[in-house]
Amino acid sequence: MSQTVAETQSPVATPSVMMRLLRRPLALTGLIIIMVVVLAALFAPWLAPYDPYEQFFEGLTIEGAPLPPNAQFWFGTDLVGRDLFSRLIYGAQTSLIIGVVANGIAVVIGSAVGISAGYFRGWVDTVLMRFTDLMMAFPALLLAIVLAAIFSPSLWIVAMVIAMVNWVQIARVTYTETRSIAERDFVVAERAMGAGAGRILFRHILPHLLSTIIVWATLGIATTVLLEATLSFLGIGVQPPIPSWGNIIFENQTYFTSAPWLVFIPGVAILALALAFNLVGDALRDILDPTQQGRH
């Protein structure tokens, strides 16, 4: 099998993670979706057919109702006659920052707290996990409202607020897993060799947590995008008229029966992004786990 390759070349020279990712059709689909969203976010001013803030006179019917998808406005228009397609493209910036950056920070904080509490135990465990429990008991939305109210609302503040409330679940899950891994023989064997905490945590425990972290991170994308929408809805998130996928849904949800595209299209966008990250995450987990590969 690939044994001969492995014997003659250094591990770096075996097919790179990226190449192996591209070979999987599902992962490739996910990567393409992510790339499309990233490009849309980066090049919004050039890609969007209209100004996302402009309220078109011809964007509403005589009665003042929004237009369904048509030749001029591909995804239709919203309640005040703005082009939904353009707003989605601009909204991709906000949603990516929230879904990837804010959620990413939450994952990093959560994993760090969970792993250190789970490995070191003792007072570190007590302090960190009691704090986590406290955060968990506190209604996340209320906390977000308080935090957002203290700092003046802006996209980055919203991202930080979301990171602050979303790390809790990940901390809980990684904590439990770390505790069980830390008791496994190979970790005891590392300690018997004199390995320090850093080496054990980063080289031996973290790789085993990857699959859990990846699942939670991808699940978190949809949650955080919607949390941002909730905050926007309450007037403390991204300030209108700046579009985000979440607040497009929230603005229009009351008109769901008469103008379903206004909720459906951004909903599909959020779902597709979360699914794309999930597909890539799943594939990454399998590729990074040597025990999943065929036994020679």
Add this chain to the structure above:
Amino acid sequence: MTIARAKDIISATGLLEVSGLTVQVATPTGARTVVDDLSFTLESGKTLCIAGESGSGKSMTALSLMQLLPKPMARVSAGTAILAGRDILALPEAEMRQVRGQRIGMIFQEPMTSLNPVLSIGKQLAGAISAHGGLSEKAIRARALELLDQVQIPEPARRLKQYPHELSGGMRQRVVIAMALAQNPQILIADEPTTALDVTVQAQILALIRKLQADLGISVIMITHDMGVVAEMADDVLVMQHGRMVEHSPASVIFSKPRHPYTRELLAAVPRLGEMTGTTEPKRVAARPGTGPDKPLVAEPLVSVKDLTVRFDIKGGILQRPVQRVHAVEGVSFDIMPGETLSLVGESGCGKSTTGKALLNLIPWQGDIRVGGRSTRGLAPRAMRPVLRDVQMIFQDPYASLDPRMRVGDLVAEPLQIHGLASGSALEDRVAYLFKRVGLSTDQMRRYPHEFSGGQRQRICIARALSLSPKLIVADESVAALDVSIQAQVLDLLQDIQNETGMSYLFISHDMAVVEQISHRVAVMYMGRFVEMGSRAQIFENPQHEYTKKLMAAVPVADPSRPRRAFMEKAEDLPSPVHGLTYTPPRQTAHDIGDGHLVWLGD
């Protein structure tokens, strides 16, 4: 084949006639045959032992007879098993459920996992008794009590309300046997029923199965890797290798005149208690210079342990205060000389592994441990590092102790990197040397642990332990998880390393026969203390303490001509090392009965 089958149908002399049984397992590279054309007859009221090493297909045979093969990966691709005129391999699931329990009962290896931890013993027994309905509550309870009594569980009425975790391993296995017997099956299939148990408990369970068989007139198919158990139990023996039957004879013939070379190999690899009588050095180890029966040791001890005590608090209640205490090790003292193997032998929970871990500061302990004259008490992990260069450890389960996500070459290199002893090409050379030293090829370095067999993995663990050139290796049950033939090879490797480098071992084991082969000195542990310590010859040829004698008597001996052990009227269990907070262990003092042979007796 057809002739054989025709004959079976005409003269169904046996209770269960298996012919041409073939089991295949689906693998990514196509179907693999794990049981190949196996035929045997189980006689009524007899015991058939299916013996073989791991991967020989013996468990697959048992599972296929119960139609419990893991589907869809494994399936019976050919063969019949005729029980009472019907082929039980071809029965539909609904009818097979009548066969399971009512005609064939099964006992599995692991008594904890084959009982449901959230159901009481009574509920589980009731489930087994009334699996096919039609019994009143009262009748079920009466039958449950009767069954528990049959398997000698004391106070059966109280046990019905208990949960599996409240019982010891031996008691749990008795419950499993009771469940298998609940519907009066004609056949009992026991898959390694005593492998997870301590020797003294194993002896009781084997005797119990023999007694039940005689009382109830059932036939037993016993699957085991242990030739000692075979000798204790079997009327007929079927030896399997790689899915094929290599020999099928009466037990007396297998042991006295094995025909197949594999059977001979298997029997030769079994360490026999007493085979080292009259020697002072371990099997393969050259006599150490400066020692011997008449020359006293002059060297300084490499490791000196004084009054080692390890206690763990069990916390409970809302405030997580200590409520009870595990007295794992209670005041143990010993020295290990350079180039010497000291064995700690005892049953599970006696504190032998805990003692080994204390030497590497892996657990908190009290007392005094000196390695090369230096006290390791209270050393922080960083300060402990230089000590760990001298003391390394090999664990019981080689797969669990290797990080499955790392290449084995990197795993062996790790200690050298941690201690900053080598890097770059020097590191690679050293790792390559270590691989060759333990009998592995250097091109295996890039593989992952799951690609190796159990024995190879243990070699990797040994290579890793050797990488720092330690003076002492703590080997914690290091061959217990291996097949006998592999076990012999690993023991040889350890002894060769000792010959070559003058390594000392603290060899922790429950297996008296293995200990006899490898030790210079032996310490017998019981309930966290030493009960007897002395040279190998002193302990094995002249055991003084009751417990040492009991341990030796319990070892199954691979000789069917020896009288089988009598059935014990009362089930005995190991006492628990968990005590209340105010408990102070009774004082015991060592008596030297000559030449450093110490026996501890209560005051």
